[in-house]
Amino acid sequence: MAAKEPKKAWQEIAASSQKRRDETIAAIDPPIPDVPSELPRNVTHIPRELLTTKEVEITESSPEEILEELRTGRWSAFNVTNAFLRRAGLAQKLCNCITELLPQRALERAKYLDRYFAEHKTPIGPLHGLPISVKEHLTMKGLDINAGFVGWVGRVGEEDSHILRLLWNAGAVFYVRTTQPQTLMHLETSSNLYGVTVNPFNRELTSGGSSGGEGALLGLRGSCLGIGTDIGGSIRSPAANNGVFGLKPTSYRLPVYGWSAAMLGEEQIIPCIGPMSTSLEGIKLFMKVLIDQRPWLTEPSLLPFEWRDSKDWLRREDGKRRLKVAVLWDDGIVKPHPPIIAALQAMVHGMKKSEDISVVNWKPYKHDLAWEIIASLYFCDGGDEEMAALESSGEPLRPLSEFILKENPHTRRRSIDEVWKLTVRREQYKAAYAKIWNDTGKDGDVVDVILCPVGPGAAPPLDCSRYWGYTSQWNLLDYPALVFPITKSNPDRDAKDLDYVPRNEQDRYNYDLYDPEKYRDAPISLQLVGRRYEDEKVIQALDFIMEETGWVFDSKMIDRPGI
Amino acid sequence: MAAKEPKKAWQEIAASSQKRRDETIAAIDPPIPDVPSELPRNVTHIPRELLTTKEVEITESSPEEILEELRTGRWSAFNVTNAFLRRAGLAQKLCNCITELLPQRALERAKYLDRYFAEHKTPIGPLHGLPISVKEHLTMKGLDINAGFVGWVGRVGEEDSHILRLLWNAGAVFYVRTTQPQTLMHLETSSNLYGVTVNPFNRELTSGGSSGGEGALLGLRGSCLGIGTDIGGSIRSPAANNGVFGLKPTSYRLPVYGWSAAMLGEEQIIPCIGPMSTSLEGIKLFMKVLIDQRPWLTEPSLLPFEWRDSKDWLRREDGKRRLKVAVLWDDGIVKPHPPIIAALQAMVHGMKKSEDISVVNWKPYKHDLAWEIIASLYFCDGGDEEMAALESSGEPLRPLSEFILKENPHTRRRSIDEVWKLTVRREQYKAAYAKIWNDTGKDGDVVDVILCPVGPGAAPPLDCSRYWGYTSQWNLLDYPALVFPITKSNPDRDAKDLDYVPRNEQDRYNYDLYDPEKYRDAPISLQLVGRRYEDEKVIQALDFIMEETGWVFDSKMIDRPGI
Incomplete structure (x- = not known):
């Protein structure tokens, strides 16, 4: 009888995964320079000091700028x-x-594209030669798909x-493949496989998650366009935390076919894929290139509708473009930190100068109930599948796995009857929210978009991202939500309100977190939310706000002064 | 202590429901004539003998004809x-x-509409004065909503x-409210509350179900447009069985908000509402009028997309209209009876005469697996909710409740993990089917629509509708499916194939059912199926086939000779 191979300890598996990662880095030519052994809190300036001018120029260009250089043959795919x-x-x-x-x-592909371009004098497709970063969650042929579980390492x-x-067709x-947290259900990115992904603007803060590898990489301009996934904030938290x-x-x-995760087949709350980018054009391009390929013909759960960006969503019956923005200052449960409120105020101040933008307040409707419903629907098996994946290697739970699986009072195994009842409550909640939205039109135009925080503060200190409400709210409602950068935290400006009396335990936790100095340099971002399937309108709304207010987003935002 | 009111026997509740029904009929003025105590098998001619010429003219008009008369003021809503x-x-x-x-x-409403018309000289909306029949399943204010359960009588x-x-807005x-079967999960219409709804063309056959009250009423022209619901064939079986x-x-x-049924919140297989009508224009009108009102603003699970009937779905790049039809003659599990095959042959013969219609065969892909998946997902609680509703009154199970809840080997209580696994299998099946459809375009045009039977025969004898595959297949795939009448059963033409050897038990059951004389006069209908969300295309395809072949559907089809 053949002896069974002894099971490896999880630490051993993690070490070998990290070794493999490091080998891929060591293979780069010219070699990647060493970084100081004592890193500063903010490391965003370092790549500029260690890369060539040309490399900095390329990597700090936006996707649309890079594509233009490639399309005209000024840059090669190889060099990019x-x-x-x-x-x-x-x-x-x-x-x-x-x-x-x-x-x-990647380099083989780039060379192929360069040869193609040399031969045909035209790009192969709308993304010709554009490097795209990919969250490890998404299956790649021949590569590991572990979904953040040590026990799943070796699934190929x-x-x-x-x-x-x-995207390849285009x-x-x-x-590059980017990090993800254990279970994929954190708003941070920490796993026993690869450790903790930190925030490049302030390494004591989280990069966010679960697409936090993408977030940090984009924040450092190691990518200009990446792919994230989101069931409670996993695209938006890292985009916000890293200023993209x-x-x-x-x-x-x-299309989502071919991602690797626990609880496949779960449909009560729909997980989504979406773009993260250093520019808004990158977001648009990603959506259009994918939807133009009619992915629904292959993946029938997708809706067979075009990317409707040729329609002007803001044009009114009188021929003029107008926008009505509702501002959700605070969800009524956890009050955002001062820099977030200040960013909202600055946005509102700017928008109010435009004749064509009207601004009203949005009164939150039972966001605590929304959390109760979505948190109850996340793990209807009581977290058993996640726990089995964890236990298969014996790896310990990370703090935020503990938080969402064990401390979350709504995580428990449900019978199908309970799931149906929760689904009915979800639909009732959605209908109630829709009615509130409809009612904004009673005295004139209906609200177009909601402007709101992405979280109750900028990127939190590590293991402290325990409030999902500002993002999960829109997963429950299935509304499109666009995150965009505004400025950076500035301790000299954003003092703590020492007189504030927290409303509840979650609010106190968040209030206690805030210390202006701790959050120094953390990007401040906001969120624009639209009605279901008005993704195109949300993007046009942000463009319109920028035009009307004269604001500019620079893809080299690292040094962009705050507004 | 107050004595508790003794619980009524289910028979008593049923008797009082029937009494109430009869009282509403007795209230009609002029009184509804008596019918012969010995009814013939085919009763479709009787209304013409007992109603006035004007009443026959009105009720045998199509929805669009009636609306035209109302719109021009030639007919009053009251008289209609x-x-x-x-x-x-x-x-x-x-x-x-x-x-x-x-x-x-109804008469109050009609009078209101007549006054409105007299005052404004214009209809109140696109359905001004059109009588619409409603399956009892759909909640009406102040009326019973029992979903076919005796124990639910009294829910208001x-x-x-x-x-x-x-529809009211329009x-x-x-x-009128129409019958539904116990549990709503039969392809017939029999309940302990109201007994059995029979087929007007042949009273020994079923009207189909679960919207069988609608089917029989439309077949008898007691309605020209009605509302059915369908999760496995419940619109299509009664439409087919009654020639509408x-x-x-x-x-x-x-929109579906406000229907009454067990298992609300169940989403693995989506139940749908849809129109049944004596004309194809009635179907179009219904869809357009509803979708034009943007129901998604109130019911957020609905998709915010227009009724796209202004687009010409058959126009090709060369500017010509063309159609490619794939014929599913047989699903490989249960062979359709001779009249169904004959109807398909007649259709194909007609279509082949057109230069602009190409006809190919559709090879069914594992329709037995499709049934296994959908039947497993219908009652993930093992039928407990249905059984509790039945047991609440002590009413016995009807034979087809027994069939679907007890004899169906796929009905059992599932854990949420099993539901997720079944959901993954459902999606895999859908993807496989989509691939087959895509592959039809490898050598030219992709197939536009599938032409197929609605069931393995015309309306079966009572309690024999035990094969759902020809309709439930398209619920699993979530494809739009349009049923239309072709002709009537004719024993002199459609002989039984005495040499046929059945393939399996279900096939034998269906084969044994067939006896040309038993099915005399039963309408023969077929089904046109499109890709997901191509509802408009399916309708245009049927219109195109009719134009090209010169066939005409007459809303007075009762006497229409077969093709």
Whole structure:
């Protein structure tokens, strides 16, 4: 009888995963420079000091700028790819945000594209030569798909995820896979496989999650366009924490076949894929390129509707463009920290100068009930599948796994009858919210979009992202939600309100977290939310606000002064 | 201590429901004539003998003809409504298809509309004065909503269903509620409350179900437009069995808020509402009028997309209209009876004469697996909720409740984990089917629609509708499916194939059912199926086939000779 191979300890598996990651980084040519052994809190300036001017120019360009250079043949796909490989490798040393680089397949792909361009004098598709970063969650052929569980290491993808195939068709280059947290159900990114992904603007803060590898990488400009996933804030929290754009689209618009996760088949709350980018154009491009390929023909759960960006969603019957924005200052449960309120105030102040933007207040409707419903529907098996995946290696629970699986009073095994009852409550809540939205039109125009925080503060200190309400609210309602950067935390400006009396335990927790100095340099972002399936309108609304207020988002935002 | 009121026997409750129904019929003026005590098998000619010429003219007009008369003021809403009230009352005596007439509220409404028209010289909306029949399933304010359970009698609607409010806004008149089977999960219509609804073309056959009250009423022209619901064939089986049109739309296009049923909150297989009508124009009108009112603003699970009938779905790139039809002759499990095959042959023969229609065969892909998946997902609580509703009154199970709840090997209580696994299998099956559809385009045009049977025969004898595969297949796939009448059974033409060797038990059951004489006069209908959300295309395809082949559907189809 053959002796059974002894089971490896989880630490051993993690060490070998990290070793494999480091080998992919070591393979980059020219080698990635070392970083100081004592890193400062804010490391965003470091890549500029260690990369070539050309590499900095490439990696700090927006997706649309890069594509323009590639389309005209001024830049080669090879050089662009190698620049991003180098900056991503560096980002790993600064923030621990990647699980592996893919130099061989990326550079081969880039060379192929360059040959194609040389031969045909035209790009292969709308994303010709654009490097795209990919959360490890999404299956890639021949590579590990562990979903953040040590016990799943060694599961290997049989074919690329549907979304990757479509981006590939359009000319993309995949060059890096990014970190994800244990269980994928944190608003941070920490796992026993790869440790903690930290925030490049302030390494004592979280990069957010669960797409926090993407977030930190984008924040450091080791990527200009990446793919995240979101069931409670997992695209938006890292986009916000790292000062980039992120869109959680309405459900069933983008293809999800071929991701790896526990609880596949769960449909009560729909998980979404969406883009994260250093520019709003990157977000638009991603959506359009995918939807133009009619992914519903292959993945029938998707809705067969075009990307409707040729329609002007803000044009009124009188021919003029107008926008009505409702501001949700506070969800009534947890009061946002001063820098968030200040950002909202600045936005409102700017918008009020425009004749064509009207601003009203949005009164939150039972956001605590919304959390109760969504939190009850997240783990209808009581977390058994997640726990089994954890137990398969014996790895311990990370603090935020403990928080969502064990401390969350709504996590328990449900009978199908209970699930049906919760589903009915979900629909009732959605109908009540829709009615409130409809009623805003009683005295004139109906509200177009809601402007609100992305969380009750900027990126929290590690293991402290315990309030999901500002993002999960829109998952429950299945509304599209777009995150965009505004400014950075500034201790000299954003004093703590020492007289504030917290409303409840969650509010106290959040209040106690705030200390202006701790949050220094953390990006401040906000969220624009639209009605279900008005993804295109939300994007146009942000463009319109920018036009009307004269604000500019610079893809080199690292040094962009606050408004 | 007050004595508790003794619980009524279920027979007593049923008797009082029937008494109430009969009282509403007795209230009609002029009184509804008696029918012969010995009814013939085919009773479709009787209304013509007992109603006035004007009443026959009105009730045998199509919805679009009636609306035209109302719109021009040639007919009054009052007269139209009263004609349908009388014919519906008569239909009850012939087929047992209604649960109550609503003379008071219908005639009041009609009078209001007539006054409105007199005053404004214009209709109140696109359905001004059109009587619409309503399956009892749909809540009406102040009326019983028992979902076919004796134990639920006495539950009273608090407000009208969403769909009824929208039809009302458009000018409709609700005048009758129609029967539904115990549990709503039969392809027939038999309950302990109201007994069995029979087929007006042949009273020994079923009207189909679960919208069988609608089916029989439409077949007898006691309605020209009615509302059915469908999770496995419940619109299409009664439409087919009674020779009228019926559309099961793709999910989440029409509003469903406010129906009464067990297992609310169940989403793995989406139940749909749809129209049944004596004309194809009736089907179109219903869809358009509802979707034009943007029901998604109130019911957020609905998809915010227009009724896209201004687009020409058959126009090709060269500017010509063309159609590619795939014929599913047989699902490989249960072979259809000879009249169904003959109808398909006649259709194909006609279509092949057109240069602009190409016809290919559709090879069914594992329709037995499809049934296994959908049947497993119908009652994930093992039927407990249905059984509790039955047991609350002590009523016995009807044979087809026994069939679907007890004999169905796939009915059992599932854990949420099992439901997720089944959901994944459902999605895999849908993807496999989509791939087959895509592959039809490899050598040219992709298939536009599938033409297939609605069931493995015409309306079966009572309690014999035990094969759902030809309809439930499209519920699983969530494809739109349109049923339309072709001809009637004719024993002199459709001989039994005495040499046929059945493939399996279900096939034998169906084979044994067939006896040409038993099925005399039963309508023969077929089904046109489209890809998900191509509801508009399916309708245009049927219109195109009719144009190209020169066939005409007459809303007075009762006497229409076969093709």
